[in-house]
Amino acid sequence: METNFSEPKRQSAVGVIVMFFSHLQGSIRVLIFPIILLVVRSKSITTGYLLSGIVIFLVILAIYSYLSYLKFTFFLDEEKQEFVIQKGILSRENLIIRLDKIQQVNINQSLIQRIVGVYSLEIDTAGSDKKEANIKAIDHEAATILREKLLSRTFQSAAPSSDTAKSDTAGTDARESANSPQNRSLLLKLSASTLFKVGLTSNYGASIALLAGFIVAIIEAMKNYTEAFQLEQNPISQLSTKGLGLISLCVFLVFALLIVLGTNLIRTFLKYFNFEIRRENTFLSIHSGLFDKKHTLLKPARVQISSYSQNYFQKKLNLINLRFKQASFSTAAETDKDDKKHDIEIPGCDERERNEILKLIYNRLPARGTAFIPNYRFLLLTVMLRIMIPALIFSGLTMALPALKPYLWLIIPYAILVGTALYFEYAHHRLYVSEDFIIKKSGIWDIEYQTLEPHKIQKITTTQYFWHKKADIGHLILHTAAGTLHFKYGKYADIHRMVNYWLYKVESGKKDWM
DSSP states (O other): OOSOOSSOBOOOTTHHHHHHHHHHHHHHHHHHHHHHHHHHHOSSOOHHHHHHHHHHHHHHHHHHHHHHHHHOEEEEETTTTEEEEEEOSSSOEEEEEEGGGEEEEEEEEOHHHHHHTOEEEEEEETTOSSOSEEEEEEOHHHHHHHHHHHHHTOOOOOOOHHHHHHHHHHHHHHHHHHTSTTTEEEEEEOOHHHHHHHHHHSOHHHHHHHHHHHHHHHHHHHHHHHHHTTOSSOHHHHHHHHOOOHHHHHHHHHHHHHHHHHHHHHHHHHHHTTOEEEEETTEEEEEEOSSSEEEEEEOGGGOOEEEEEEOHHHHHHTOEEEEEEOOOHHHHTTOOOOOOTTOEEEEEEOHHHHHHHHHHHHSSOOOOOEEEOOOTHHHHHHHIIIIIHHHHHHHHHHHHOGGGGGGGGGHHHHHHHHHHHHHHHHHHOEEEEOSSOEEEEEOSSSEEEEEEOGGGOOEEEEEOOGGGTTTTEEEEEEEETTEEEEEEEEEHHHHHHHHHHHHHHHHHOOOOOO
């Protein structure tokens, strides 16, 4: 593919294959169960009709994919500083992306793309909850050059033969300079043993959620299966009515733990296989993935919030998980939901590697500064809401339902377990403020440190309930383009002083937030 992007271009010709499999995958997800039900319940559908229908569907899908390929073009508008994508078969759509709004450009490669030898280029902006644009079939050299142009906002204009030759030569020299040893250095490369340790010591919540979703899907599928084949009772319902003994329950819990750990290990290896970070001029180049390869460029100026976390086991193994938050739609819409889709994760680095990466992001290692701690009422309220009220509700249920009385003793271990967790949550809830950095510490098991530069604050919210005025207690929320930082039950006078200082820094400073 030519590297002059000033004129509308199509994707690589093999993009038809990529589009076909992409549409086929989406169609299977939507139609697979209705087709199974139709085949099971209909007695008039023979194997010949079924195969004919599948062939006709595949032919239609292939034609649709080819037309999608023909109608998909993209180009760079140098004068307007815009990237334009034109697509659509029946109704044409022009997607115009301003270059100053581009947040991130990633080069990925799925298994199908690897087989046919192309890559996908995904463009993400700060004002959307999804990828703004996705070019599904482009060769690696063209994808790399286009990404550099989109992120650096510099073009080589289309020109007649001699000028074009000079432009190509200049572009080649620039790429050789960018890839020279002086401008490229390996910062981190994760070995298989490190990935194994990361898989065993992190992301338990994500694995449990994935397992729970899988179980719910199986239960729903069994329900549909029962209705389709007109069975008397769902097999899972039959199992639940028989009950589980103590030994069976212990075996089940051990089996579930093994599944969670196994799932976590598989997810870790699939996502972070061959993970490495290289410094390329002013960017951090991140490569990872086993089947779906991802290549991300992280520009330090676009980082809104950086965080690193570590639990007890990771501390013993000297493992630290880094995360960088960039602008996302959810925070632009001023919601408090933590949107992690735009985050860039760096797992399994040690303390030296963490410090080196943070120095590249901030040009120095963030200092913690003055520490602010929450009032003891932070602990009292959470104890009341999470221990006392649930205990009272369960006690009331045992009075209404005598069958629950034998389980009343469970309140004691529940109170001990939750009380311990709440104490650690209170002990780790801290805010550190220095002249150039705001660091928020939090967590129960995974202790996280979030770092924010004052000039990247977009809004500050302070609240104080009337019953807290006498005690001089208040809450602080720092809003950024990548999320919020909460500090609860702090001294309200200190919060006001900090807010006035940060507002002064934002108004008087000349640094841009992105």
